[in-house]
Amino acid sequence: MYKINLKDWVILLTIIPTAFIGFGLAGYFSYIRSVELDQSLNLRAQSIIEPLAITSKGALVSNNRAQLRAIISEAHRSQSNLVKSITVFSLDNQMFVTSAYNGSSHLLRLKPGAQIPAYTQGEHVNNAIIFRTPVIEENIGNKDVATPLGYIAVYIDKSAIKLKQQSQYIIAFSIAIFSIFLSSIFALKLMKKVTKPINSMVHAIDRIREGKLESRVSGQLVSELNFLKNGINAMAQSLGNHQNEMQSNIDQATLDLRESLEQYEIQNVELSIAKKKAQETNRIKSEFLANMSHELRTPLNGVIGFTRQVLKTPLNDSQRDYLQTIDRSAHNLLSIINDILDFSKLEAGKMVIESIPFSLRDSLEENLTLLAPSAHKKDIELSINIDHAIPDSLLGDAMRVKQIMNNLVSNAIKFTEYGSVTIDVTYKIINAKRAAIKITVADTGIGMDNEQQQTIFKAFAQADQSITRLYGGTGLGLVISQRLAYEMKGDIGFSSVEGQGSTFWFDFECGFNTLALASEHEHSRLANKSILYYEPHSHSRAATNQTLLNWQMQVTTVESIELLNQLLDQDSSDPVKFDFALIGHDHTSTALSSLKKLIVQVKAKIPEVHIAINSNSPSLHDALIASGALSCLSKPIITKELHTVLLAEPESLSAPTKQILPIKVLAVDDNEANLKLINALLLEQVTDVVLAENGMKALTLCQSEVFSLIFMDIQMPIMDGITTLKAIRNNSYNEQTPIIAVTAHALSGEKEKMQEQGFNAYMTKPIDETMLSHIIYEYCDVSYFLKSKHYAIPEPAAKKLPAIPAISSDTSAIIDWSLALTRANNNQDLAKEMLTGLIAELPANQTNITSALEAQDSVELKRLIHKLNGACSCTGVPGLSAICHELETQLKKEVEVSDLEPEFFEIFEQIALVLTQAPKILSQLT
Numbered sequence: 023m024y025k026i027n028l029k030d031w032v033i034l035l036t037i038i039p040t041a042f043i044g045f046g047l048a049g050y051f052s053y054i055r056s057v058e059l060d061q062s063l064n065l066r067a068q069s070i071i072e073p074l075a076i077t078s079k080g081a082l083v084s085n086n087r088a089q090l091r092a093i094i095s096e097a098h099r100s101q102s103n104l105v106k107s108i109t110v111f112s113l114d115n116q117m118f119v120t121s122a123y124n125g126s127s128h129l130l131r132l133k134p135g136a137q138i139p140a141y142t143q144g145e146h147v148n149n150a151i152i153f154r155t156p157v158i159e160e161n162i163g164n165k166d167v168a169t170p171l172g173y174i175a176v177y178i179d180k181s182a183i184k185l186k187q188q189s190q191y192i193i194a195f196s197i198a199i200f201s202i203f204l205s206s207i208f209a210l211k212l213m214k215k216v217t218k219p220i221n222s223m224v225h226a227i228d229r230i231r232e233g234k235l236e237s238r239v240s241g242q243l244v245s246e247l248n249f250l251k252n253g254i255n256a257m258a259q260s261l262g263n264h265q266n267e268m269q270s271n272i273d274q275a276t277l278d279l280r281e282s283l284e285q286y287e288i289q290n291v292e293l294s295i296a297k298k299k300a301q302e303t304n305r306i307k308s309e310f311l312a313n314m315s316h317e318l319r320t321p322l323n324g325v326i327g328f329t330r331q332v333l334k335t336p337l338n339d340s341q342r343d344y345l346q347t348i349d350r351s352a353h354n355l356l357s358i359i360n361d362i363l364d365f366s367k368l369e370a371g372k373m374v375i376e377s378i379p380f381s382l383r384d385s386l387e388e389n390l391t392l393l394a395p396s397a398h399k400k401d402i403e404l405s406i407n408i409d410h411a412i413p414d415s416l417l418g419d420a421m422r423v424k425q426i427m428n429n430l431v432s433n434a435i436k437f438t439e440y441g442s443v444t445i446d447v448t449y450k451i452i453n454a455k456r457a458a459i460k461i462t463v464a465d466t467g468i469g470m471d472n473e474q475q476q477t478i479f480k481a482f483a484q485a486d487q488s489i490t491r492l493y494g495g496t497g498l499g500l501v502i503s504q505r506l507a508y509e510m511k512g513d514i515g516f517s518s519v520e521g522q523g524s525t526f527w528f529d530f531e532c533g534f535n536t537l538a539l540a541s542e543h544e545h546s547r548l549a550n551k552s553i554l555y556y557e558p559h560s561h562s563r564a565a566t567n568q569t570l571l572n573w574q575m576q577v578t579t580v581e582s583i584e585l586l587n588q589l590l591d592q593d594s595s596d597p598v599k600f601d602f603a604l605i606g607h608d609h610t611s612t613a614l615s616s617l618k619k620l621i622v623q624v625k626a627k628i629p630e631v632h633i634a635i636n637s638n639s640p641s642l643h644d645a646l647i648a649s650g651a652l653s654c655l656s657k658p659i660i661t662k663e664l665h666t667v668l669l670a671e672p673e674s675l676s677a678p679t680k681q682i683l684p685i686k687v688l689a690v691d692d693n694e695a696n697l698k699l700i701n702a703l704l705l706e707q708v709t710d711v712v713l714a715e716n717g718m719k720a721l722t723l724c725q726s727e728v729f730s731l732i733f734m735d736i737q738m739p740i741m742d743g744i745t746t747l748k749a750i751r752n753n754s755y756n757e758q759t760p761i762i763a764v765t766a767h768a769l770s771g772e773k774e775k776m777q778e779q780g781f782n783a784y785m786t787k788p789i790d791e792t793m794l795s796h797i798i799y800e801y802c803d804v805s806y807f808l809k810s811k812h813y814a815i816p817e818p819a820a821k822k823l824p825a826i827p828a829i830s831s832d833t834s835a836i837i838d839w840s841l842a843l844t845r846a847n848n849n850q851d852l853a854k855e856m857l858t859g860l861i862a863e864l865p866a867n868q869t870n871i872t873s874a875l876e877a878q879d880s881v882e883l884k885r886l887i888h889k890l891n892g893a894c895s896c897t898g899v900p901g902l903s904a905i906c907h908e909l910e911t912q913l914k915k916e917v918e919v920s921d922l923e924p925e926f927f928e929i930f931e932q933i934a935l936v937l938t939q940a941p942k943i944l945s946q947l948t
Contacts, residue, residue, distance in 0.1 A: 441466030
């Protein structure tokens with residue numbers, strides 16, 4: 023788009039208006055003058071022709087041509103400058119006389135048939151005007167009637183008139199052009215005086231805008247333009263001053279920034295040095311914690327172990343009290359050490375949350391069994407109510423769940439002097455594969471005020487500093503619980519009223535385990551059985567009542583001793599109305615005699631009486647059983663124990679009969695203990711098992727015979743599992759045989775990796791018997807064997823579970839014999855053999871790991887830890903197994919060996935603990 027500048031505006035506003043006005047006036051006045059000349063011509067012509075018409079009437083009537091010619095000739099001569107010809111025509115349109123024979127008479131004559139005009143009329147012909155007027159004779163009798171005698175035509179020349187008109191136009195437009203010329207001269211003068219200075223100012227402003235602040239507008243200008251010039255020059259001067267000042271400030275700021283950068287560089291170097299010192303300090307701290315763990319827990323375990331051994335010997339009351347005080351103090355100290363180590367792991371981000379199958383009900387009830395004695399000593403009612411709609415078989419970290427619950431319940435018992443501690447377990451479905459479990463612990467203890475509630479989740483802090491003196495503790499328990507809840511995608515919270523108690527809750531996410539961990543109880547044997555249930559405590563009553571109803575029993579619940587007596591006395595004619603009686607009682611020292619009388623009273627009406635009391639004293643239990651009770655349970659009532667005592671045939675709870683399939687299975691593993699375990703587990707489900715200790719031997723076997731199923735370890739010497747798999751697929755008789763990957767450890771995504779390599783399925787150690795059975799039935803055609811006429815299902819003898827020796831809880835944290843039995847499928851000899859084999863190999867394993875650690879050989883360390891992890895997963899060493907699992911995880915993630923020194927200290931500590939406790943455990947087993 024064209025932009026109009028100042029010069030164009032001057033032209034538009036001066037010359038163009040002047041031209042428009044000049045030409046308009048010239049045209050207007052020329053046109054008016056031309057019209058006036060035409061009108062003057064017409065009037066002059068009429069003044070000539072009309073008198074002639076009057077004068078020539080007599081001559082025309084008398085037909086006197088000479089007279090008429092003389093008249094018109096005289097008129098012609100007198101107006102010769104205007105008239106070219108005068109002709110008189112008779113009534114019949116014939117020329118009568120003419121003043122000049124110039125050949126134009128035919129132009130003067132009317133057209134044939136035309137009427138003589140009644141008045142003077144003009145006709146324009148070429149460059150002339152022909153006027154015609156009638157010659158009329160008026161009648162004397164009637165003046166209104168006139169008779170035409172003919173007409174006179176006058177030829178008027180317009181040349182002179184046109185010449186005058188053209189001259190007028192030339193003069194008018196010449197004056198207009200001259201005016202435009204004068205206007206242009208004035209416009210150019212104006213542009214020179216105004217636009218040129220303004221343009222120079224514009225150019226000066228452009229230079230100033232480009233940064234040339236020394237530019238100025240020069241010259242002496244007129245009026246306001248001079249003021250504008252001075253303003254522009256002053257502005258340029260001001261901008262220059264500001265720029266100089268700004269440049270000075272920039273230079274100063276640059277100098278300050280350079281000095282600051284130098285300071286920052288010095289600080290960065292100092293921070294780098296401080297960081298390295300902090301890292302070194304952290305490493306020393308981790309090393310110190312590991313050493314402290316080893317140096318403190320080892321003697322503490324000895325103190326606790328030997329204290330419990332002494333407690334088994336005959337002692338007087340004072341000695342027993344002293345030793346029990348030592349035992350409690352040692353346990354408190356051990357708990358503090360464990361809290362500090364857990365807090366250190368959480369701070370370092372090295373806490374690993376497992377996702378393994380576990381039984382929710384068993385885990386929580388087992389945890390409460392350990393906490394119950396503390397509640398019994400304070401005569402506190404401890405009860406748990408688990409929603410029976412929650413699936414019992416879940417995937418998660420049972421140890422961490424128990425750790426949080428143990429902390430909350432321990433605190434509740436610690437800060438409650440009388441009343442109750444209740445636990446409620448509910449859940450919420452997240453999706454088809456996951457659920458959020460919520461555990462709520464409520465007590466009737468001392469509660470907290472608002473100020474105490476603000477600091478409850480701060481590390482190394484108690485609600486009140488006096489609490490540390492009264493109850494002990496590090497103040498880390500709730501902090502660790504909060505961090506663990508967050509790690510399990512959950513949360514923790516509480517509500518409390520001072521003097522009325524507190525309610526703590528935490529939730530966590532876990533997955534649904536599609537395979538049951540163990541067979542369900544034989545609830546059908548209790549269906550429709552009737553039971554009288556007396557329990558004064560409402561929460562315990564509701565929890566146990568729900569369990570009994572879930573077993574489809576007919577429950578009659580009584581909440582007071584008066585109602586119980588009324589129910590027993592209402593029908594004396596029917597002494598046996600109930601199959602069972604379950605009596606819950608708050609044990610006190612003065613209530614023992616009353617409880618015995620109640621047992622005798624109920625025993626008279628109901629043959630099977632079971633007691634649940636707030637005590638785990640063996641002597642008290644024996645005394646109540648001697649009074650007539652069939653069994654005596656310690657509160658809180660454990661589901662499995664209640665089921666067992668109601669059936670009164672615990673030995674009958676054998677595993678479901680399994681069908682042994684007539685197939686041959688190959689198991690490949692470089693660990694002898696693992697081979698023994700998988701051999702024992704497979705022989706309970708198949709008829710023939712072949713073992714191979716490495717991939718090369720497995721390939722040789724596969725090239726000579728066909729197997730129905732192959733279980734393959736991944737990491738093995740000579741030939742690893744993946745290489746063996748590919749060799750079997752390419753060159754053997756087992757190209758189509760299902761091959762199952764078995765490993766002691768797996769990172770997330772490794773299952774998919776194994777399937778991409780060609781494995782049909784994937785199993786982790788410790789081997790789950792249910793999962794093993796599921797894989798066999800999935801990859802073998804079981805229906806064919808079941809329908810075969812030649813296949814007879816053997817009837818295995820009922821297996822009696824081996825008795826678990828009484829081993830202290832502290833020792834079982836290092837060597838868990840019940841866990842070892844579970845992983846050996848309750849085969850006591852096999853479990854003992856695998857434990858003995860592991861203990862025999864531990865010194866050599868420790869030496870090899872130490873050598874690889876000194877050489878910083880991560881590949882060899884990964885192999886050794888994997889092998890040890892596989893051996894630990896087959897027996898009951900939970901502490902050693904956990905640290906092996908964690909170490910293998912870190913090594914598989916390519917973590918530097920130098921960063922894993924605390925974990926290696928811990929593994930050496932666990933090996934030392936296992937070796938220390940092993941002789942004691944083996945002697946107890948013997």
